[in-house]
Amino acid sequence: MTAPLLEVRDLSISFLQGKRETLAVDRVSFTVEKGKTLALVGESGSGKSITALAILRLLPPSAHHPSGRVFFGERDILKMDDAELRSIRGARIAMVFQEPMTSLNPLHSIERQIGEILELHGMRDRDERRARVIELLAEVGIPDPAQRLDAYPHQLSGGQRQRVMIAMALANKPDLLIADEPTTALDVTVQAQILALLDRLRKAYDMAMLFITHDLGLVRRIADNVCVMQHGEIVEAGPTGDVFAAPKHPYTRALLAAEPSGAANAARPDAPIVLQAEDLRVWFPIRQGFLRRVAGHIKAVDGVTLTIREGETVGVVGESGSGKTTLGLALLRLTRSEGPIVYMGRRIDGATAREMRPLRRDMQIVFQDPFGSLSPRMSVAEIVAEGLAIHRPGLSLDQRREIVAAALTETGLDPATMDRYPHEFSGGQRQRISIARAIVLEPKLVVLDEPTSALDMSVQAQIVDLLRDLQARRSLAYLFISHDLKVVKALAAHLIVMRNGKVVEQGPAAEIFEAPRNDYTRALFAAAFRVEAETQKNFAG
Known part of the structure; x- marks a missing residue:
C-alpha cells in the first residue's frame, strides 16, 4: 500500500488574543492520496482555512507555532528550513484563495503575476515564460489568452480572476493543490464551470486536491473523501458517498439539512x-x-x-x-x-x-x-x-x-x-x-x-x-x-x-x-x- 502524498497528524493551532490563548485547531488528522480529492467542510470559524494555511506555514504572527506533524512525502513541513519550504511552496504545493481580487496584485498585469511564479522556480527565458503563461491561460479557459496578457485584475470578471488564480497555482505543475473556498462569491453557472475545471485539471495533472468549503453540495460533486470540522475538530470523516448517505454526527446532519426554506411573504393585492x-x-x-x-x-x-x-x-x-x-x-x-x-x-x-x-x-x-x-x-x-x-x-x-x-x-x-x-x-x-x-x-x-x-x-x-x-x-x-x-x-x-x-x-x-x-x-x-x-x-x- 503506497504512502499518502500528504499526512496531517494531531495538528493543533492556537492564537494569542491579549493574554488569553484560544485553540483554533485541535488534534486534527487526515491524509490526502495522490490523484484524489479530500474536502474539508464546516462553517466559518471551524478551523478549515487555518488548517490549510498551516500546511504551507502561512499562519499569521498571532498564531502559536503549531504542534503535530505535517508530512509531505517523507518530510515534515513543520520542521523544514526556509530554503526547503520555498522550494515546495508554489512548486509542489500550490494554493487557490477564496477572494482573487485581494490575492492578485492590482498594479501588475496578468502576465507579470503568473510569469513571476515561473521565474522564481527557474524559468529565466522571457519568451519561454510568455509562451507558458499563454498556455496556462488557455488551459483554464480564458478566451483569447494572448490578448489578455496585459490585462489587470479589475479588467476581468470574478470567474476570470479565479481562473487566473488557478493558472498561477498550476504554473509549476504541483503535486497538491489546496483550493480554499474557490467558488464562494461566484454565480451558479461560473461556479459549475470552476468546479468542472478543477476536476478536469486534477485528472490531467494526476494531482491531489484539498478542497475547502462550507457547502456540502459542492463536495458531493468533486470530492472522493470528506472530513467535517466543527470548533477546530474533525467530527466525521469518510468516503463522500458514505457520509452523504448515512451521516453519523449530528453536526453533519445539520449541515446537510441547512438550506434556506419556507415560502416568500405575499403582498396584499391592494398594497400600495x-x-x-x-x-x-x-x-x-x-x-x-x-x-x-x-x-x-x-x-x-x-x-x-x-x-x-x-x-x-x-x-x-x-x-x-x-x-x-x-x-x-x-x-x-x-x-x-x-x-x-x-x-x-x-x-x-x-x-x-x-x-x-x-x-x-x-x-x-x-x-x-x-x-x-x-x-x-x-x-x-x-x-x-x-x-x-x-x-x-x-x-x-x-x-x-x-x-x-x-x-x-x-x-x-x-x-x-x-x-x-x-x-x-x-x-x-x-x-x-x-x-x-x-x-x-x-x-x-x-x-x-x-x-x-x-x-x-x-x-x-x-x-x-x-x-x-x-x-x-x-x-x-x-x-x-x-x-x-x-x-x-x-x-x-x-x-x-x-x-x-x-x-x-x-x-x-x-x-x-x-x-x-x-x-x-x-x-x-x-x-x-x-x-x-x-x-x-x-x-x-
Missing part, C-alpha cells in the same frame, strides 16, 4: 406601490481616440421595467455582469440612469441631491460584503446610529443608543455588544449589523445586494428567516439581488431574470421556478439545482 420604474437604462460610454469621443456604450441596464409593492420581495437573478447591482443602484439614484423612477407616487429620476436627501431615510441598502461596508474604526453603536445622527439630529445620545439597542435586538444581536468593533463578530453577525443599520431608520424600501453569498449555509437560512420576519412586521418592500437561486426561491414572490442588462423573463416567482420559459432561465436553474437533485437521489438510494 412603493417603487416603479419603466424602461430604465444605464449606459456607460466607451470613449476612444485622442479626443475621447464616444464610440459606443456598455448597456449595463437596458430597458428594465418593474414594480415593487409594500410587503413584497422582488428577486433579481442572473450571472455576474448581468446588470443586477447596477439596477439596484440606479433605483436608489446612486448611479445615473435614464427612464422614469417613481417612489411613493413621486417621480425621482430628475431629483437633485438636495431633493433626494430626505428620501434617503426611506430607501436603504445592504451590501454583499459586510466586512467591507462596515467601518473598522467605528463601534457597532456608531455604525448603526450614523443614520440617526443625520436624519434625526434632535435625538440625544441616550435616545440614539436606546434605538440602536432595539434594532440590534430585532436583528438577533445582543445590545450589550454594541460597543465592540466589526472584526470582533462573525460573518453572519456582521451581516445582521448591516441589516440593523438599514432598518434603524424605519425605511419603506431596502435593496439587498447579495446579502447571503459569502455566508455559511446555516447562517444563510438564519438571515433569510430574519429578513422574512422583519418584512412581515414592518411591511418592508425588498429588491433582493442574488445569484443563489435557493435563497431567492425562499424569499422572493416576484422574479426578474437578467442577462446582459436586459430582462429575459419575469413574473410570479413560483410560476417561473415551476416552468421557466426562457432557455437562459432554464440553464441557470439547471446549474443551481443540479447538486440538490444529485444529493436527493443519493439519499433516496
